[in-house]
Every structure is written in C-alpha cells, then in structure tokens.
Amino acid sequence: MFIVEETIAGPEAAQIPKQRGESLLDTAVRYAEERHWDVFPGTWLEAVDGTQRCSCGDGRCSAPGAHPAREDWAAQVTGSVTVARRMWSKQPTASILLPTGRTFDAIDVPESAGFLALARMERMELTLGPVTCTPDRRMHFFVLPGAAAKVPDLVRKLGWTPASLDLVALGEGSYVAAPPTRFGSRGSVQWARRPTPANRWLPDVEELISPLAYACGRDR
Numbered sequence: 001m002f003i004v005e006e007t008i009a010g011p012e013a014a015q016i017p018k019q020r021g022e023s024l025l026d027t028a029v030r031y032a033e034e035r036h037w038d039v040f041p042g043t044w045l046e047a048v049d050g051t052q053r054c055s056c057g058d059g060r061c062s063a064p065g066a067h068p069a070r071e072d073w074a075a076q077v078t079g080s081v082t083v084a085r086r087m088w089s090k091q092p093t094a095s096i097l098l099p100t101g102r103t104f105d106a107i108d109v110p111e112s113a114g115f116l117a118l119a120r121m122e123r124m125e126l127t128l129g130p131v132t133c134t135p136d137r138r139m140h141f142f143v144l145p146g147a148a149a150k151v152p153d154l155v156r157k158l159g160w161t162p163a164s165l166d167l168v169a170l171g172e173g174s175y176v177a178a179p180p181t182r183f184g185s186r187g188s189v190q191w192a193r194r195p196t197p198a199n200r201w202l203p204d205v206e207e208l209i210s211p212l213a214y215a216c217g218r219d220r
Contacts, residue, residue: 024180025088028096031178033081035195038102040076040175041087041094043069045182052185063136064184066095066177073175074099095181101172104129104202105147106140108168108176109212110219114139117215118192121208129202131193132179135186140176141212147171147205154209165216169205 031037045052045065054064061067070076077099078084088094100106109117111133121128129142148171152162170176182188193199 022180023088023092024094024096025085025092027178027180028084028088029081031096031098032079032084035200036079036103038077038079038099039084039178040073040078040097040099041069041091042067042073042097042177042181043095044091044093045184054184061184063177066097066181066183066189068097068175069094073097074173077102096178097175097181098178100170100174100176101145101148103145104142105145105205106142106170106174106176107147107151107205107208107212108138108140108170109216110166111137111139113166113212113215113219114141114192116218117141117208117211120211120215124211126207126211127199127201127203128193128208129199130191130195132176132189133192134177134189135183139192140170141208142202143205143208144202145171148174150205151209154206155213158210158213160213160217164220165213166219167212167216 028039031039043055043065046055052064053059054061055069076087114131114133118131131142132140148169151167151169155162155165155167177189179189179191
C-alpha cells in the first residue's frame with residue numbers, strides 16, 4: 001500500500017497526500033510491482049551554478065526534470081520490476097514517467113477545475129481512480145484506456161466543442177509524471193487521490209466526463 005505521511009490542504013476542501021521518505025527507485029519499482037503500471041525514467045535535475053537545471057541542457061526547458069530523456073522513450077518502457085530497478089540504479093534521480101494508452105489513459109485539466117470536479121464527483125459518489133496534481137497546476141485523472149478516442153465525441157454530446165475546453169485526454173504516445181517526481185524549483189508531483197487497493201479498477205471516462213467538462217467550462 002502507498003504510504004502517505006503528510007497532507008496539504010487544497011481548494012474545495014480536498015487533501016493532497018504528499019509522499020516522503022522513499023527513493024525514486026523504490027517508488028518506480030512499487031508502481032510496476034503493486035499496480036502493474038509500465039514505467040520509464042525521464043530527465044533529472046542537476047545543480048548548475050547553484051540553480052536546479054534539467055539534465056536535457058535546455059535552459060528554457062518547460063518541464064525541467066520531468067520529461068523523457070530520449071526521443072525513443074517508448075523503447076525504455078517496462079513493466080518488469082527487475083528492469084525498472086536496473087534503470088533507476090543507473091540514474092537514481094531520474095524522474096518517474098508513466099506511459100498512457102496502456103494500463104490507463106489520463107484526463108488532463110487545470111488544477112482549479114480539477115478540484116471543483118473532484119468535489120462534485122464526491123457528492124455524486126462516483127468511483128475514482130488515482131489523480132495527480134502537478135507543480136504547473138494541472139491535474140491528471142486516471143481512467144481506463146481508450147479515453148483519448150472517446151473524449152471529443154463525449155464533449156460534443158455535452159454541448160461543448162473540444163477546442164473550447166482546457167481538457168485533454170492523454171492516450172497512446174503520451175505520458176504523465178508520477179509522484180514524487182520534481183519539476184525544477186516548483187515542487188513535486190503529488191497525489192490528489194493516491195493509489196489504493198480500492199481504486200485499482202479504474203473508471204471509464206464516460207463516468208467522469210460530465211463533471212470534468214462542467215468544471216472546465218466554469219474555469220474558462
């Protein structure tokens with residue numbers, strides 16, 4: 001079970017669990033072993049003249065320490081505990097990235113809309129999967145694979161055009177950064193809803209799209 005040692009109050013009375021005291025290597029291994037999630041190592045942070053810089057070398061990197069380190073990153077993806085342990089042993093500070101379109105897709109929304117949607121989902125007693133909150137103020141809702149293909153039509157049926165909402169479905173060919181990956185000096189990715197035995201079975205995007213679209217519409 002994932003251990004939470006501290007919580008941070010968030011909007012709409014939500015609590016964001018914050019992981020502490022565990023290495024990136026151990027966490028990556030547990031994602032593969034306990035959740036059967038595929039993982040791959042990304043970039044990492046390096047101290048340059050007293051400043052944390054991304055290992056990619058780009059001084060203007062938009063996600064320092066939290067993006068793929070190679071163009072062929074898909075070739076690194078693994079669900080093997082042994083392989084994951086070996087990769088992070090080589091680079092212990094590498095970010096933990098999870099490919100979407102495999103064991104889950106992710107619905108990417110602004111943090112403000114995400115917390116609003118979470119509050120509404122709880123009132124509706126909807127089943128939720130894990131949800132992350134990133135330092136660049138985005139939230140990712142984990143749902144069953146296939147969501148990326150469904151979302152545009154689902155949004156249209158609700159009366160919105162896909163381009164009008166800041167709501168993106170991440171599927172095959174995309175990825176999300178997993179806790180406790182750090183984004184430069186902005187902080188680390190955290191769980192808004194941590195993985196537990198109770199949410200091992202993910203919801204279909206059709207169950208969540210209405211509150212998410214509504215929240216994004218209000219957030220415009």
